[in-house]
Amino acid sequence: MKNLIAGRWVPPAAGATLDCRNPSTGEVFAQIADSGAEDIDAAVTAARAAFDSGVWNDLSATERGRVLARFAALIAEDAEPLAALEAQDTGKPLSTARNDITALIRYFDYYGAAADKLYGEVVPYLFGHSVTVVHEPHGVTGHILPWNYPAQMFGRTLAPALAMGNCTVLKPAEDGCASVLKLADLANRAGLPDGVLNVITGRGEVAGAALAMHADVDFISFTGSPRVGQLVQKMAADHFAGCTLELGGKSPNILFDDADLAEAIPVICRSIVQNAGQTCAAGSRVLIHRPIYEKALSQLAEAFAALTAGAPEMEADCGPIITRKQMQAVTGFVARAEAAGTRVVARGRVLDGVSPEGNFVAPMLFETSDRDSEIACEEVFGPVLVALPFEDEADAIRLANGTDYGLVAAIWTRDGGRQQRLSRRVRGGQIFINCYGAGAGIELPFGGVGKSGHGREKGMAALHDFSVTKTIIHRYST
Ligand code: NAD
Secondary structure: OOEEEOOEEEOOOOOOEEEEEOOOOOOEEEEEEOOOHHHHHHHHHHHHHHHHHOOOOOOOHHHHHHHHHHHHHHHHHOHHHHHHHHHHHHOOOHHHHHHHHHHHHHHHHHHHHHOOOOOOEEEOOOOOEEEEEEEEEOOEEEEEOOOOOHHHHHHHHHHHHHHOOOEEEEEOOOOOOHHHHHHHHHHHHHOOOOOOEEEOOOOHHHHHHHHHHOOOOOEEEEEOOHHHHHHHHHHHHHOOOEEEEEOOOOOEEEEOOOOOHHHHHHHHHHHHHHHHHOOOOOOOEEEEEHHHHHHHHHHHHHHHHOOEEOOHHHOOOEOOOOOHHHHHHHHHHHHHHHHOOOEEEEEOEEOOOOOOOOOOOOOEEEEOOOOOOHHHHOOOOOOEEEEEEEOOHHHHHHHHOOOOOOOEEEEEOOOHHHHHHHHHHOOOOEEEEOOOOOOOOOOOOEOOOHHHEEOOEOOOHHHHHOEEEEEEEEEOOO
16 A cells, blocks of 8 residues: 555655554455655645645635535445444454444534634724734644544544644554545545645654654644653654644543442443553543442442453454554553452453454453552553542542543532532543543543643644634724
8 A cells, every 4th residue: 555645646765565464363454655754755745835835725614614524425425344444454343443434424524514613803902903813724734643543533633634724644553544545545536635635654653753853744633652642742842843642541430329330330341341442531440439349349340241352243342452562561461460469350251263363352350459550550551440449529539630641531420519529620631420431522622631641632622723823913094
């Protein structure tokens, strides 16, 4: 497979390729370009030329919105093959991949409709002056994607950037980029002018770093690990580019003694096993009020013991982990927790009939009261849940805020005052009350604090992140 530069599919300058492996079977099913700095430079040059020509940013916002809506319609026509490709490439169950494509379509529909709704302001100022505040595109934006939701992430980062009139260079992850390449092809057919979207595949430390370091990139949107996010921010700072970072979390479900357990338990399980736990907003901690600790833990244990991992067509609760390396990272967390004496409360199972070459990990539930342990604080990015007890409301807040992350949290209680108090005091970009997750909530601003990153995606907030505010002060004769 090739790179998309200035509307044409071209091989990487050095001619090198990387294998795409099916995580359920270990089989190589495609090759992608292993691009270098030269390819990134060509893509950034194409994006800059497109921006400077005004072919996209000088269109009316309504016109840009129409192109995005056409793109959404083309994706919808190809939804089923795209979902099948996403399932093959990432290992997620087909039903999850279908949901991802539905969300992707919604991103382009939403931002297609939103393109002409980000109004400026007229500010009252001195007599004889007219002051307007307008929102303009950055120029060239760079987008570095993770492998866990390639299709959804394509929509999440690109749709608002394009709606604002930016010209873009996108680097998907090494693993999980087949759907992205198909989508780039469809974007061409939807009428996106040449050079407005350029897609370069390759290794992070080579192609990703070249994009983050490129002096002609005005803004970077990154989703992935905190380690690389920090590097990307430093590289962007070297040429004074802004960035948004979405870096994952250790998000809690906080379960009070008045919660409806029958409602909460299945949601808590889904919040960690969805996408095999490879979700930035996974509910990877469950904090349980002491009076119901044993009861809630035993109900969770029963639910966990019934959970399964399997290939996409088996429609198990989780698919495989994306790569062998990432699987070893997950099993490493599990082994270290067990070696430290952390109690395994329940273990799901890997279904019979899966390939031994697949990267399957059984869902696991741990419990601990060691709040500083690795398993209680660090993101595993696998189907591993840890339960911890808390004593009262103040302790729940302390424990919820007790990691370096702050992405999302859920509060399970019927007490209205407590719902309000906790939703204000728990750190995070989204707080759920008696529910969990808003993956498909395209209209809801999303993002983290601390080690979870900064900037906001989704909703109208993303249009602000992908634009520059300019104030125009006009003095006229009175
Ligand atoms: P990563 O951060 O290494 O990769 C994410 C993206 O960054 C990929 O496109 C990669 O090619 C690129 N990249 C890697 N090194 C780079 C560099 N030096 N400069 C610029 N770009 C670079 O993530 P990973 O190794 O694939 O996964 C490791 C961990 O990251 C996971 O265990 C998980 O904790 C976290 N992660 C989080 C998310 C999320 O949604 N927040 C997604 C994927 C992974």
